[in-house]
Amino acid sequence: MRAVDAVMECLKAEGVDVVFGLPGGANLPTYDAFVDGGIRHILVRHEAGGGHAAQGYAKATGKVGVAFATSGPGATNLITPICDAMMDSVPVVFITGQVRTELLGTDGFQEADTIGITMPIVKHSFMIQNPLEIPRAIHEAFHIARSGRPGPVLVDIPQDLSRADIPYEPVSDVRLPGYQPTLEGNQKQIRQAAKALASAQRPVIYAGGGVVNANASEELIEFARSDRFPVTTTLMGLGAYPAQVDGTADPQWLGMLGMHGTRAANYAMDEADLICAVGARFDDRVTGKLSEFAPRAKFIHIDVDPAEISKNVPAHIPIVGDAKHVLAKLVVEYRALSADPARLAQWWERIEGWREKYPLGYEDSADSEIKPQYMVQALYEATGGQAIVTSDVGQHQMWAAQYYDFPAPRRWINSGGLGTMGFGLPAAMGAAVGCPDQLVCCIAGDGSVQMNAQELATCAQEQIPIKVFIMNNGYLGMVRQWQELFWDGRYSHVDTGKFPDWVKLAEAYGATGMRFEDKGTLVEDMKRAIATDGPVVVDVKVTREENTYPMIPAGQAAREMVG
Amino acid sequence: MGEPATKEPLSLEELQASGNLRTGRKHVLSILVENKSGVLTRIAGLFARRGFNIDTLTVGPTDDERISRVTLTVDGALHPIDQVTKQLHKLINVLKIRDLEPADTVSRELALFKISADGPQRGELMQITEIFRGKVVDVTKRSIIVEVTGTTEKIEAFESMVRPFGLIEMMRTGEIAIARGRGET
Numbered sequence: 001m002r003a004v005d006a007v008m009e010c011l012k013a014e015g016v017d018v019v020f021g022l023p024g025g026a027n028l029p030t031y032d033a034f035v036d037g038g039i040r041h042i043l044v045r046h047e048a049g050g051g052h053a054a055q056g057y058a059k060a061t062g063k064v065g066v067a068f069a070t071s072g073p074g075a076t077n078l079i080t081p082i083c084d085a086m087m088d089s090v091p092v093v094f095i096t097g098q099v100r101t102e103l104l105g106t107d108g109f110q111e112a113d114t115i116g117i118t119m120p121i122v123k124h125s126f127m128i129q130n131p132l133e134i135p136r137a138i139h140e141a142f143h144i145a146r147s148g149r150p151g152p153v154l155v156d157i158p159q160d161l162s163r164a165d166i167p168y169e170p171v172s173d174v175r176l177p178g179y180q181p182t183l184e185g186n187q188k189q190i191r192q193a194a195k196a197l198a199s200a201q202r203p204v205i206y207a208g209g210g211v212v213n214a215n216a217s218e219e220l221i222e223f224a225r226s227d228r229f230p231v232t233t234t235l236m237g238l239g240a241y242p243a244q245v246d247g248t249a250d251p252q253w254l255g256m257l258g259m260h261g262t263r264a265a266n267y268a269m270d271e272a273d274l275i276c277a278v279g280a281r282f283d284d285r286v287t288g289k290l291s292e293f294a295p296r297a298k299f300i301h302i303d304v305d306p307a308e309i310s311k312n313v314p315a316h317i318p319i320v321g322d323a324k325h326v327l328a329k330l331v332v333e334y335r336a337l338s339a340d341p342a343r344l345a346q347w348w349e350r351i352e353g354w355r356e357k358y359p360l361g362y363e364d365s366a367d368s369e370i371k372p373q374y375m376v377q378a379l380y381e382a383t384g385g386q387a388i389v390t391s392d393v394g395q396h397q398m399w400a401a402q403y404y405d406f407p408a409p410r411r412w413i414n415s416g417g418l419g420t421m422g423f424g425l426p427a428a429m430g431a432a433v434g435c436p437d438q439l440v441c442c443i444a445g446d447g448s449v450q451m452n453a454q455e456l457a458t459c460a461q462e463q464i465p466i467k468v469f470i471m472n473n474g475y476l477g478m479v480r481q482w483q484e485l486f487w488d489g490r491y492s493h494v495d496t497g498k499f500p501d502w503v504k505l506a507e508a509y510g511a512t513g514m515r516f517e518d519k520g521t522l523v524e525d526m527k528r529a530i531a532t533d534g535p536v537v538v539d540v541k542v543t544r545e546e547n548t549y550p551m552i553p554a555g556q557a558a559r560e561m562v563g
Numbered sequence: 564m565g566e567p568a569t570k571e572p573l574s575l576e577e578l579q580a581s582g583n584l585r586t587g588r589k590h591v592l593s594i595l596v597e598n599k600s601g602v603l604t605r606i607a608g609l610f611a612r613r614g615f616n617i618d619t620l621t622v623g624p625t626d627d628e629r630i631s632r633v634t635l636t637v638d639g640a641l642h643p644i645d646q647v648t649k650q651l652h653k654l655i656n657v658l659k660i661r662d663l664e665p666a667d668t669v670s671r672e673l674a675l676f677k678i679s680a681d682g683p684q685r686g687e688l689m690q691i692t693e694i695f696r697g698k699v700v701d702v703t704k705r706s707i708i709v710e711v712t713g714t715t716e717k718i719e720a721f722e723s724m725v726r727p728f729g730l731i732e733m734m735r736t737g738e739i740a741i742a743r744g745r746g747e748t
Binding site: 115116119120123124125127129144176177178179305306307310311 | 646649653654658
């Protein structure tokens with residue numbers, strides 16, 4: 001069997017139903033195999049779009065996403081998605097073509113040292129040196145990508161090796177002696193954590209993307225409700241704990257924490273005596289000034305990646321394990337202690353005080369102007385809060401995180417760690433392919449969306465019905481905000497003007513284009529856009545200069561929140 | 564959106580003060596790795612990314628041809644070393660890491676010294692070599708080459724002794740280390 005046909009067999013054995021990619025010289029043999037391979041392939045217009053689509057697919061479905069590219073520029077175009085997947089722990093397998101082995105190291109046409117370039121930003125990579133290694137490498141790549149702390153894995157296959165005729169036998173096991181993630185969590189440590197929780201007077205659960213990755217949302221909810229533990233999540237953890245239950249705010253939900261989180265969440269972290277971190281990594285956007293972060297707290301830190309524990313904040317009770325396993329055990333241990341919930345009454349009084357005094361809010365316009373925050377609220381209403389929402393990076397991302405009350409995990413797909421502009425549209429495309437029965441909306445920034453707008457052609461060709469709502473203020477809004485607040489309002493290259501005409505551009509790409517400018521009809525207009533078949537791009541004109549608040553200025557402490 | 568959130572320029576002194584210049588005791592890390600292409604690059608790259616300077620590095624085969632041993636010495640304080648070993652463990656091809664305790668470890672390094680030695684100096688050089696249990700491995704009219712094995716400290720001591728004679732060239736292998744006692748390193 002040709003090695004490339006073996007690749008197809010391996011992909012099918014791994015349950016792959018779709019690949020995002022773009023062919024070129026070095027992966028011509030692989031693309032020949034797609035003709036009869038029995039795997040859906042979606043031809044993207046730029047490899048970065050394919051990589052982000054694979055990420056969106058992975059985040060929405062929980063399965064491994066797959067992206068293909070050719071050698072040289074095809075592979076270098078994947079760098080941003082690979083790095084993004086590394087930062088946000090997204091399971092994606094990238095398969096790149098490489099020049100023929102005889103050309104390796106000769107600066108051959110479209111040769112790039114893909115393995116070398118990507119080494120710092122992959123969970124692992126395989127340089128194929130013998131065609132017989134290909135099936136095993138592919139299976140190991142999937143195993144590594146999806147297990148433990150998920151991440152990107154790259155397989156680089158030289159063109160001549162992919163043409164080899166190899167005896168193919170299904171691989172049923174992977175042997176990786178140096179890779180055995182700890183999932184269960186140490187029982188003694190878990191018991192200690194339960195005891196600490198039972199005696200805590202001011203506890204907070206701080207959950208992150210690890211809970212989503214481990215499909216541990218149910219366990220988190222059960223754990224939080226086994227007492228009246230206040231819960232906050234990171235940007236990546238939104239939806240792991242429901243913001244709303246049956247239309248009313250969940251009483252234990254404090255909102256997101258961090259730079260643009262709620263005051264209730266940040267102040268609770270600041271005054272907590274015990275913080276239980278689950279699948280979160282104490283990112284600088286969460287901690288602010290590290291030396292003043294949660295100064296009164298002891299830390300329980302549950303993470304599947306031991307290197308995260310005590311990396312930024314020393315943990316008093318470290319627990320290496322997967323959130324699903326550890327939380328399930330922690331609930332049992334905690335219940336056995338029959339802690340008195342009344343001890344938290346005072347703490348809740350304090351939290352309720354903050355909530356009442358500092359709710360998330362903004363000053364609405366007096367006329368028909370659409371405030372960007374309202375745009376997110378309108379989308380929530382138009383979708384009944386049930387859409388998968390992707391975003392780019394910037395102000396719109398933060399407003400989406402603040403005002404779209406995610407009721408479930410895998411509904412909020414954004415680039416948190418790397419902060420990649422242009423992520424949202426292709427990620428929505430991937431999510432929509434992975435979840436064809438769900439409504440997928442992208443809240444995009446007018447600055448970001450152009451970075452991968454070419455994928456509208458893919459969406460039109462494949463009839464992938466994403467609904468892109470561009471929050472259009474004609475600015476690189478977050479940079480403008482920083483220049484206004486911290487650089488004396490000296491605006492430097494943040495005005496993006498009024499181009500392109502999004503309605504025309506959408507139509508040129510074969511999508512439907514719309515433009516909304518009236519607050520009064522926005523919800524109904526959005527419903528109309530959502531009801532339109534195929535991909536839709538909506539240019540929503542919003543207030544030009546609006547700041548994202550509240551905000552902890554970078555490098556400062558939670559107490560110094562402004563706005 | 565990077566830091567700082569201020570338009571005030573940072574002075575070079577401030578940058579230095581906030582830098583993570585750490586010094587601590589020397590750590591000898593003995594790392595078993597799968598003998599696969601790119602492993603050394605992965606390890607070296609990891610150190611570079613985390614801002615760690617490798618003092619010495621040796622790589623060699625073990626009794627199992629599928630496995631190689633990397634011995635490296637690092638200057639670091641306790642906490643960051645912990646982070647580095649954890650990060651090293653994340654490399655799929657890394658099988659085992661030991662942060663060797665100096666007291667429980669036998670470590671050796673091999674060094675070759677090319678020293679200028681005209682007539683009368685030669686005798687004195689030979690004497691020093693003998694004291695350090697070194698070996699003269701090459702002699703010409705104007706120079707000798709001495710081989711010395713031992714701990715890093717011993718080699719440094721020998722170097723300081725012979726430098727006044729005119730050290731033409733020196734080559735050192737970097738340390739290898741093995742745990743004392745019956746147990747495996």
